[in-house]
Amino acid sequence: MQLINPTYLWAMLALAVPVAIHLLSRKEGQVMLMGSLRHLHETTSQQFRGLKLNEVLLLALRLILLLLLILWLAGLSWIKSEKEKWVVFDRSLVNQPQALELADSLVSRGYEWHWLADNFPRRELTPAPVTNYWSLMTDLKSKHLEHGIVLSANRAVDFQGEIVPLPDHIDWQTIEMPDTSGIAYQIPYPDRTVVRRVNTSSVQTELVTDTVESAIDGPGIDSVRVAIITDKNHNEDARLILATIAALQKLPALVTTSDQKNADWIIWLSNEKIPDVPTKILFSEYTSSNPLLERVSFSRWRLNKLSTETILRQNFTVQLADLLTSNPAISQAIDAYDRRRLLPPPSDEIRNVATYLPTEPPVNAGLLILLVIVWMAERIIAFLRKQ
Secondary structure, eight states: OEESOGGGGGGGGGGHHHHHHHHHOOOOOOOOOOSOOTTOOOOOTTTTOOOOOSOHHHHHHHHHHHHHHHHHHTTEESOOOSSEEEEEEOGGGTTOHHHHHHHHHHHHTTOEEEESSTTOOBTTSOOOOOOOHHHHHHHHHTSOEEEEEEEEOOBGGGOOSSOOOOOTTEEEEEOOOOOEEEEEEEEEOSSOEEEEEEEEOSSOEEEEEEEESSOOSSOBOOOEEEEEEEOGGGHHHHHHHHHHHHHHTTSSOOEEEOOSTTOSEEEEESSSOOOOOSSEEEEEOOOSSSOSEEEOSSSEEEEOOOOHHHHHHTTHHHHHHHHHTOOHHHHHHHHHHOOOBOOOOOOSSOOOGGGGSOSSOOOOHHHHHHHHHHHHHHHHHHHHTTO
16 A cells, blocks of 8 residues: 555544534434423523534544545555666765755655665665766666656766667656866966866866966876986987977976986887886887877887977877876866766657656545445435434
8 A cells, every 4th residue: 555645644634623513513402392481490400411422423424534535635556566666866966956856756756765876775875976877777777667767967977888778667867967167186386386277067168277376275286207218319209209398388287307217107219128117108119000109008108200290290299298197186076077968868758757746646446436435425314314
């Protein structure tokens, strides 16, 4: 047994009304014709001997009638589905009143709250951040659900891999997050601080560079230390590399030269054997392939023959900057602000959550028939007893 709209149970307070009416009502006495009032004496001893229930059977029928009406309005259902109904909530929306209100309304209608995270934890548990919407949707499809409603921010950074079509019993609702901005990171120079700000909305995310006199509150990054190892056969390549690193100083990236021992990167421009060290190495190797930079292993990149023409044509300065300054912490900081969103996953039919929120309780045929029978019995008895 379940109730679709349990808030109607407050109407049970109205059961006190017919009880009060019956308590306060008095049945009329029998009228007797008297020829004379000469021998009658006025008395008050039996006029109000307490209040008694008048017509107990009729009162019971009216209370039952009112109770059945309340249960019908509350959507009493005798058969409960074995499958569950879930509202799956994206953690990114915890500060969005619209999303919280919608989720709470679904919970009040019998849906269970689960977080959009691995294993779909319940509301009282702390969820992990979303890693991939598609994998979560694949897991959700395997759940034994009657209906599922996903309330998601649809952040583009959280989609990875191929699209997963959703079945008919799962509906994906996108809640647009407000525009925001913040500091992604800052780079301290000797005479200034370069600040990279993130401005993001549902359609775009942009990085804006500001220069301030001193450091401000916010995450910072250290300089990237590069050691250049060369010989006389690679003097021209070394000269072009140094010129490129000098050009990087105009970008919001701090790249400095260092010795091999303290370097984050080693640029190996020599015919000698490359050392077996854990440091990331960009080594020179001339090939007939077109790319100037090519990754060959986890920590090794190959550098092709350099020339002024190829540097300009293939935009080598930007490629080298992306390679040397790649920082997972920076990417995570930017992704945390990113509000760009994708459209909901495809389904056979686009529906709105409102179509699954009944505004009126479903008709319970058995309860409705019983309600009519009790009402007819009450009317007949009331007519016969003139109540």
